Amino acid sequence: MSGDFAVVGKALPKVDGLAKCTGQTKYADDLSLPRMLYGKLLRSPHPHAKILRIDASKALALPGVFAVITGKDLPIKFGIMPSSQDEHALAVDKVRYVGDPVAAVAAIDEETAERACELIEVEYQKLPAIMTIEEALKEQNVRIHEDFGAGGNLHKVVALEFGNVDEGFQEAEYIREDLFFYQGSTHLPMEQHACLAQYDLDGKITLWSSTQTPHYVHRALAKVLQMPESKIRVIAPPVGGGFGGKDDPFSHEICAAKLAMLTGRPVKITLTRDEVFYTHRGRHPVLMWVKTGVKRDGRITAMHFRSFLDGGAHGSYGVATTYYTGALQPVTYKIPHYKFEAVRVFTNKPPCGPKRAHGTPQPRYALEIHMDKLAEDLGLDPVEMRRRNLTGPHHVTVNWLKINSNGVRECLEKVVEASGYQKKRKRGGGRRGVGLAISTYICGAGLPIYWNDMPQSEVHLKIDRTGRVTAFSGAIDIGQGSNTMLATFVAEVLGLRPEEIALVTADTDLTPIDLGSYSSRVTMMMGHAAIQAAEKLKKLLFEAVSEKLGVPTERLVARDHRIYDRENPAKSIAFDEAARLAEAKFGTLAATGSYWAPKKLGTYKGSGVGPSPAYSFSACVAEVECDPETGQINVEKIWLAHDIGRPINETLVIGQVEGSVYMGLGEVLMEEQEFRNRLGIHKIPSLLDYKSLTTKEMPPVETFLIYTDEPNGPFGAKEAGQGPLSPVIPAVANAVYDALGIRIDEIPITPEKVLKALEDKAKGGKGRVGPERMPDFQFPAPIKVEPPK
Amino acid sequence: MATKAVRPKKRKIAVRGPGKTPIKLIVNGETHELLVEPRRTLLDALRKDLGLTGTKRACDEGTCGACTVLLDGKPIYACMALALECEGRSIETVEGLARNGKLHPIQAAFIEEDALQCGFCTPGQIMSVKALLDENPNPTLEDVKRAVSGNLCRCGAYPKIFKAALRAAELLRSGS
Ligand code: FES
Ligand code: FES
Numbered sequence: 019m020s021g022d023f024a025v026v027g028k029a030l031p032k033v034d035g036l037a038k039c040t041g042q043t044k045y046a047d048d049l050s051l052p053r054m055l056y057g058k059l060l061r062s063p064h065p066h067a068k069i070l071r072i073d074a075s076k077a078l079a080l081p082g083v084f085a086v087i088t089g090k091d092l093p094i095k096f097g098i099m100p101s102s103q104d105e106h107a108l109a110v111d112k113v114r115y116v117g118d119p120v121a122a123v124a125a126i127d128e129e130t131a132e133r134a135c136e137l138i139e140v141e142y143q144k145l146p147a148i149m150t151i152e153e154a155l156k157e158q159n160v161r162i163h164e165d166f167g168a169g170g171n172l173h174k175v176v177a178l179e180f181g182n183v184d185e186g187f188q189e190a191e192y193i194r195e196d197l198f199f200y201q202g203s204t205h206l207p208m209e210q211h212a213c214l215a216q217y218d219l220d221g222k223i224t225l226w227s228s229t230q231t232p233h234y235v236h237r238a239l240a241k242v243l244q245m246p247e248s249k250i251r252v253i254a255p256p257v258g259g260g261f262g263g264k265d266d267p268f269s270h271e272i273c274a275a276k277l278a279m280l281t282g283r284p285v286k287i288t289l290t291r292d293e294v295f296y297t298h299r300g301r302h303p304v305l306m307w308v309k310t311g312v313k314r315d316g317r318i319t320a321m322h323f324r325s326f327l328d329g330g331a332h333g334s335y336g337v338a339t340t341y342y343t344g345a346l347q348p349v350t351y352k353i354p355h356y357k358f359e360a361v362r363v364f365t366n367k368p369p370c371g372p373k374r375a376h377g378t379p380q381p382r383y384a385l386e387i388h389m390d391k392l393a394e395d396l397g398l399d400p401v402e403m404r405r406r407n408l409t410g411p412h413h414v415t416v417n418w419l420k421i422n423s424n425g426v427r428e429c430l431e432k433v434v435e436a437s438g439y440q441k442k443r444k445r446g447g448g449r450r451g452v453g454l455a456i457s458t459y460i461c462g463a464g465l466p467i468y469w470n471d472m473p474q475s476e477v478h479l480k481i482d483r484t485g486r487v488t489a490f491s492g493a494i495d496i497g498q499g500s501n502t503m504l505a506t507f508v509a510e511v512l513g514l515r516p517e518e519i520a521l522v523t524a525d526t527d528l529t530p531i532d533l534g535s536y537s538s539r540v541t542m543m544m545g546h547a548a549i550q551a552a553e554k555l556k557k558l559l560f561e562a563v564s565e566k567l568g569v570p571t572e573r574l575v576a577r578d579h580r581i582y583d584r585e586n587p588a589k590s591i592a593f594d595e596a597a598r599l600a601e602a603k604f605g606t607l608a609a610t611g612s613y614w615a616p617k618k619l620g621t622y623k624g625s626g627v628g629p630s631p632a633y634s635f636s637a638c639v640a641e642v643e644c645d646p647e648t649g650q651i652n653v654e655k656i657w658l659a660h661d662i663g664r665p666i667n668e669t670l671v672i673g674q675v676e677g678s679v680y681m682g683l684g685e686v687l688m689e690e691q692e693f694r695n696r697l698g699i700h701k702i703p704s705l706l707d708y709k710s711l712t713t714k715e716m717p718p719v720e721t722f723l724i725y726t727d728e729p730n731g732p733f734g735a736k737e738a739g740q741g742p743l744s745p746v747i748p749a750v751a752n753a754v755y756d757a758l759g760i761r762i763d764e765i766p767i768t769p770e771k772v773l774k775a776l777e778d779k780a781k782g783g784k785g786r787v788g789p790e791r792m793p794d795f796q797f798p799a800p801i802k803v804e805p806p807k
Numbered sequence: 808m809a810t811k812a813v814r815p816k817k818r819k820i821a822v823r824g825p826g827k828t829p830i831k832l833i834v835n836g837e838t839h840e841l842l843v844e845p846r847r848t849l850l851d852a853l854r855k856d857l858g859l860t861g862t863k864r865a866c867d868e869g870t871c872g873a874c875t876v877l878l879d880g881k882p883i884y885a886c887m888a889l890a891l892e893c894e895g896r897s898i899e900t901v902e903g904l905a906r907n908g909k910l911h912p913i914q915a916a917f918i919e920e921d922a923l924q925c926g927f928c929t930p931g932q933i934m935s936v937k938a939l940l941d942e943n944p945n946p947t948l949e950d951v952k953r954a955v956s957g958n959l960c961r962c963g964a965y966p967k968i969f970k971a972a973l974r975a976a977e978l979l980r981s982g983s
Contacts, residue, residue, distance in 0.1 A: 031918050031919060031921060032918075032921060032923070034926070035917070035918040035921070035923060035926075036910070036914075036918055037926075038923055038925075038926030038929050039901075039910070039914040039917045039918055039923065039926070039929055039930075039933065040861070040901065040902070040904070040905055040910070040914060041859075041860070041861020041862070041900070041901035041902045041930050042861070043926055044860065045863075045927065047860075047864070048854075048860035205961075206961055207925070207927070207961055208863070208865045208871065208873055208925065208927040208928050208959065208960070208961050208962075209863075209865065209925065209927045210864070210865065256925070256926070257925060258863070258865075258925045258926065258927030259924075259925040259927055259961050259962055260925075261961070290867065291865070291866040291867065291868065291870075496925060497923075497924035497925025497926065497927075497962050498924065499924070669921045670921065673921055673924055673962075673964060673967060674924075676963055676964070676965075676966050676967070677924060677962045677963035677964065678963070679963065680962075680963025680965065681961075681963055704866070704868060704870055705865070705866045705868075705870040705871045705959060706868075706870035710959065710961070711963075711965075712956050712957075712959065713951075713952040713953075713955050713956045713958075713965050713968075713969070714952055714953075714956050716963070716965040716966065718966065719966055
């Protein structure tokens, strides 16, 4: 596909930028309704306890309190994945983490609601808390979920073998094993989750909520409230940041709806910052072990990868996360024989879930450091080591993932060259260093969360007789720019400007299904649906114009608000006039578009996680300046090349790359979702103490976009919002090694760990900080999968 | 030199209450009379009493800058100020920037440079930049970084926020 686009690929401003810069955008917490009450949740102070008694009478007696509900009022379980229906909106019988919601109150104002929560008496009987992966694997008597999971405190166990790793290791001339730990972190969107529920007397619930997945919230509400979905309307106003933290249906959403039903008045619940930390669903802490066999020249003969995931108290997306820690290794590197084993455990901590690049930054961190170590052992340079193993375009991986376009090689060469990596390497003199890493990510999960044969994204489009085009889509803009994408696709096809397209989004009554803003799926899936709908309308317009101008439809072009004859551009009709001609000929002008992802190739159990219409690729070089006295690591500069296929809006893509770099740097250097051990209390539930990058630590980022024109992508596009995060983390770790000769195999790389490793090195040790051993755990015999021929 | 938004300086305020008390707030040049609890924060007064929801709450404890407004031209965290303390003083919020249907150059620069993603931190960022440029029309990159260092952006739009602030300075200097 050539570059002959009118608006696609241009650096245009966001269509919703003006509203956001003037304070006009209404986020969920900005909404209010007449007679609105405020809701509050009472949360567990214990990590694990039985609920013996709840007495809300004093709270109910407080003037200004309208209703109090507890677990008895919402007994039906829910959860994002059909296989993990393990949550109650309010705890029934027991609590599983500090912050677990126990009761909810609706009152005249927030202060009264808070006071009422304090007046609810809950008698707990404490149970032993399980706080670590090791404890969860070992403990048989204390179970966090009695009736759910894979036995004991195991949530999910996976064992897969593609090809024959024993054979692969036999062919190897060198084998290396490494252990890594990736600490959990949280999304921390600036917008605290908020929702507003309204109940009409005709029995209809409307819920406005800051959610990335209004469709799944819709389903969960119907299930728990035992109401038909037709009686529920979910609207997602613009979301003030998500990063995966607003992907699940949540307790506060269900409670607000229930309280609105009980009181007959609108109820708003806005979480406090503290509550957002406890609501979590963030990055899983993962302990990883990887063993790789290679030939002397660096070519991989076999890989065995194990991950142990700390899931927190609930399933959430955990089954998918578990598979994702093993799915994408073969997408960047050719691995002829591959074994992957993983176990996700329950612990008495807030549930983990999907955070930006869902389940893939952890193994990528391990793998990219492991590759550097292998290279060093073999006497190869890290670039060459990677070059010899890279996958190419049109490749089917050992685990049956189909790659079409693949710009990983170009990405790698680009950052190596632009950063002067080879010149700078090993020249640090104990202070400065450079590090390299590559990665990949999906452009939308190939399968919906609840399996069905219907489209994953649908768009409705109409043109009225003034020539106004309105696009309807269930997609929700969380800052990633999906509104701009929708408008750009439609505008491109119809020859208009993006800002002219009216948008109706994320409203289950008005918009067709889009499954939500997760797994980098929206540009890919909504994009195709939008193009398809716009093409259908263009066809009608062209037929009407063709008749009027006496020009065959094949010669017509829609551009710059006109439809004209390619061979004689003076022969033209204005867009709005064309709309009237078409309406006169065909009646009201409306069309639909639908997108189904291509069928997956794998048929083994677990083959549902990993397939995607396309894969994006990234490569990163980080340059760091280290202070051996204080252990402080400053990132001086980041070079990041991203295979975007083709950018739909270059400015937005660069914004997504920079945002991913920002978040990756936070994870590698400072962010930690950490708990006081036996108490299960978050160590730092405040924006001040939970360390994240400020303007002062943010280094310059030089972004390179690699064009590969993905055949499955809308106008050749691939994702940008998540993939570029992953390589940043190991690139920094590798740079620290280049500078100081120490290996921090456990993120975040804090000054304490740096000093500890330096000290160890000075004493003649390895200069490494990281996990020392794998937990004792017997994985079941793997499912054997024959690799593609 | 404008510095980052801070908790407002403690001022002596006459003891009032218990119960709601009448106050006058001058917001974006308009005087509002309202009845608030003495403990009402400026942020709540703006958002809940005056419906000025452009000023955002992201922590309510003075740690993020989303609620930054200008008090007598200086950037403060509205969540850390009592409405009472601000009585009779000039308060500027994001809603007051665009005049006569025309965007303020800082807003225009933020849109042009795409200095926002989800937009939730944006009003606070813009107000911090306003405080900087009001005082220093010709800031360096370091000045900009310092001015917005109290404004977190979890979308990581920092590089573009820097560009937008410098671009806004340029626009203001050229009088457009
Ligand atoms: S809301 Fe005021 S500083 Fe965060
Ligand atoms: S733009 Fe989303 S937090 Fe700054």
